Amino acid sequence: AQSVTQLDSQVPVFEEAPVELRCNYSSSVSVYLFWYVQYPNQGLQLLLKYLSGSTLVKGINGFEAEFNKSQTSFHLRKPSVHISDTAEYFCAVSDQKAGTALIFGKGTTLSVSS
Amino acid sequence: NAGVMQNPRHLVRRRGQEARLRCSPMKGHSHVYWYRQLPEEGLKFMVYLQKENIIDESGMPKERFSAEFPKEGPSILRIQQVVRGDSAAYFCASSLSGESGNTIYFGEGSWLTVV
Numbered sequence: 001a002q003s004v005t006q007l008d009s010q011v012p013v014f015e016e017a018p019v020e021l022r023c024n025y026s027s028s029v030s031v032y033l034f035w036y037v038q039y040p041n042q043g044l045q046l047l048l049k050y051l052s053g054s055t056l057v058k059g060i061n062g063f064e065a066e067f068n069k070s071q072t073s074f075h076l077r078k079p080s081v082h083i084s085d086t087a088e089y090f091c092a093v094s095d096q097k098a099g100t101a102l103i104f105g106k107g108t109t110l111s112v113s114s
Numbered sequence: 115n116a117g118v119m120q121n122p123r124h125l126v127r128r129r130g131q132e133a134r135l136r137c138s139p140m141k142g143h144s145h146v147y148w149y150r151q152l153p154e155e156g157l158k159f160m161v162y163l164q165k166e167n168i169i170d171e172s173g174m175p176k177e178r179f180s181a182e183f184p185k186e187g188p189s190i191l192r193i194q195q196v197v198r199g200d201s202a203a204y205f206c207a208s209s210l211s212g213e214s215g216n217t218i219y220f221g222e223g224s225w226l227t228v229v
Contacts, residue, residue: 049217
């Protein structure tokens with residue numbers, strides 16, 4: 001079984017500062033990794049995903065994440081955040097086997113202030 | 115191209131009543147997932163269905179909860195005899211196939227309040 005740990009429940013930052021949201025996973029099999037964003041009272045929207053190939057994955061809204069197999073991590077980064085990036089961010093993992101659902105972390109609330 | 119549609123968006127039920135949450139997947143999608151979101155707990159997987167089949171219900175409570183995805187019509191998550199602890203946001207998601215690398219697309223959620 002897989003599990004996901006998001007190490008920070010809340011991350012406050014100032015506008016235009018860089019940010020890193022940390023995610024570690026646990027699995028005995030090969031996995032796919034995802035980051036989703038949730039704005040207040042809305043559903044989740046995919047930011048980016050890692051399936052294979054380059055360990056640095058670029059997503060929407062200027063976000064990127066790096067898969068580190070040895071550290072079982074998939075941290076999300078953005079070099080310069082905007083007020084509009086304020087939201088909840090979820091890291092998720094799925095088994096590479098077909099027919100398995102995404103398992104989510106508890107989420108990290110990113111609060112960007114001016 | 116409409117996304118995943120959930121209704122109702124907000125539902126209030128008294129303890130002991132039944133709640134029915136509906137989900138219409140994106141056009142062409144035949145795989146549906148239900149998740150529950152509680153404050154401070156993130157999203158918990160409940161059930162994964164394909165048309166007329168339950169693929170994985172490992173996250174469903176053993177009693178009072180059921181889900182279906184008939185050949186025609188939306189997927190339904192049914193909660194019988196609701197209790198206060200069932201108050202949560204319930205999210206439906208869909209995907210084109212069961213390949214695990216596929217993106218799953220989420221609806222905007224149904225907020226259930228049990229009074």
